[in-house]
Amino acid sequence: MRKSLPMLLMMLCLALFAAACGTSPSKDAAPAASGGAQGGAAPAAATNEELTFKHQLGETKVKKNPKKVIAFDFGALDTLDKLGIEVTGVAQKNLPAYLSKYKDAKYQNIGTLQEPDYEKISSIKPDLILISGRQQTAYPELSKLAPTLYVGVDTKNYMESFKKNMNMIGQIFGKESAVEAELAKIDQTIKDVQAQVKANHKNALVILANDGTISAFGPGSRFGLVHDVLGIPAVDPNLEVSTHGQSISFEYIAQKNPDYLFVVDRGAAVANTASTAAKPLVENELVKKTKAFTDNHIIYLDQNYWYLSGGGLTSVAEMINQAAKGYK
Structure with a gap:
């Protein structure tokens, strides 16, 4: 019995030592758990960023x-x-x-x-x-x-x-990432249109129809995408740049005689009617003498994109597509 007492004490010490070793990993795990908590808080931090x-x-x-x-x-x-x-x-x-x-x-x-x-x-x-x-x-x-x-x-x-x-x-x-992908698609379409323009070499005029009056837009204007981005030559590169465009007459259009005539109808945008609502106004006897009319190159652009919502991921893509489709 005397011999067994020291043996029992030794076994008890060994057990306590093993238990102490067993708890040390949990102490090491504490920082990892803390790090995990920080990682979990990241979305909330991003919200407050x-x-x-x-x-x-x-x-x-x-x-x-x-x-x-x-x-x-x-x-x-x-x-x-x-x-x-x-x-x-x-x-x-x-x-x-x-x-x-x-x-x-x-x-x-x-x-x-x-x-x-x-x-x-x-x-x-x-x-x-x-x-x-x-x-x-x-x-x-x-x-x-x-x-x-x-x-x-x-x-x-x-x-x-x-x-x-x-x-x-x-x-x-x-x-x-989503924005980058959409912009890449738009850039590719622009390159395709620019190549088409170089092969065509024909000029264009962009006009806005508004309740019986018309105004023209050239490079640097709100509809300058046609010239500045797609590279379609302007029939008149010296048009006044303003929000409402330069006021012109149908005699002006006949004189400039554009190869292509792009039409944006403000009246249709306000009244929510078809983009071709300005056709009776635009296709008069003077305009019928132009190359644009003769070659069936009068393009009525969708006012929803061109007048109301330009500058969006969808609208810019559609604007480029419409101009490209018309300019053949």
């Missing part, structure tokens, strides 16, 4: 993945729709036909493109407001209500500003 963007009207700080988004600019709405990003409020009047789902009552009506409903916007408490040229005078007031980002296209640097806007939206909502 703040991005800073410089734009035409100033500098705006935006929290990543904003929940309540208001889109005044239809090009931005077009892009959010393409990327599957939900919005809270839109300007529901004169929505492009392909974005008509946003007339649904589940979307807040935030006023018109020229007259924001500040009271409604304030009640929404948005996390982000997206605007463009039609709302730029309202920027100071809107900025008081929420971070407001200008995403209008600079017509003098069309593709550069367009891509900048798309990349900003991609960063804000974590959709960088």
Whole structure:
């Protein structure tokens, strides 16, 4: 019995030592568990991450993945729709036909493109407001209500500003890869059209029809994509660059005698009618003497993309496709 007591004590010590060794891995695992907790918190941190963007009207700080988004600019709405990003409020009047789902009552009506409903916007408490040229005078007031980002296209640097806007939206909502893929498709289409233009060498004139009057747009204008991006020569490279274009007559068109005539119908955009509504006005006796009419090269562009929502992932792709299809 005396001999067995030391033996028992030795066995007890060994057992305690083994137990102590067995607990050490759990101590080592504690930092790993802590690291795992940090990794799990990453999405929440990303939600609170703040991005800073410089734009035409100033500098705006935006929290990543904003929940309540208001889109005044239809090009931005077009892009959010393409990327599957939900919005809270839109300007529901004169929505492009392909974005008509946003007339649904589940979307807040935030006023018109020229007259924001500040009271409604304030009640929404948005996390982000997206605007463009039609709302730029309202920027100071809107900025008081929420971070407001200008995403209008600079017509003098069309593709550069367009891509900048798309990349900003991609960063804000974590959709960088999707934006990059869409831009790559657009770039390829542009290259294809440019090759087609080089083989054609024919010029064009872009006009806007508006309730019986017409105005022309050349390089650097809101419809300058035809010339500046696709490379189609302008029949008159010296046209005045302005929001509403240079006022012209049908005698002017007959005198310039363009190979192609691209027509955007503002009246159809406002009245939500067919893009060919301006045909009786445009195809008069003077225009019928031009090469554009003789060769069946008068192209009526879809006003939904060209007038209402230019600058979006869908609209820019469609604008390029329409111009390419017409210019053969």
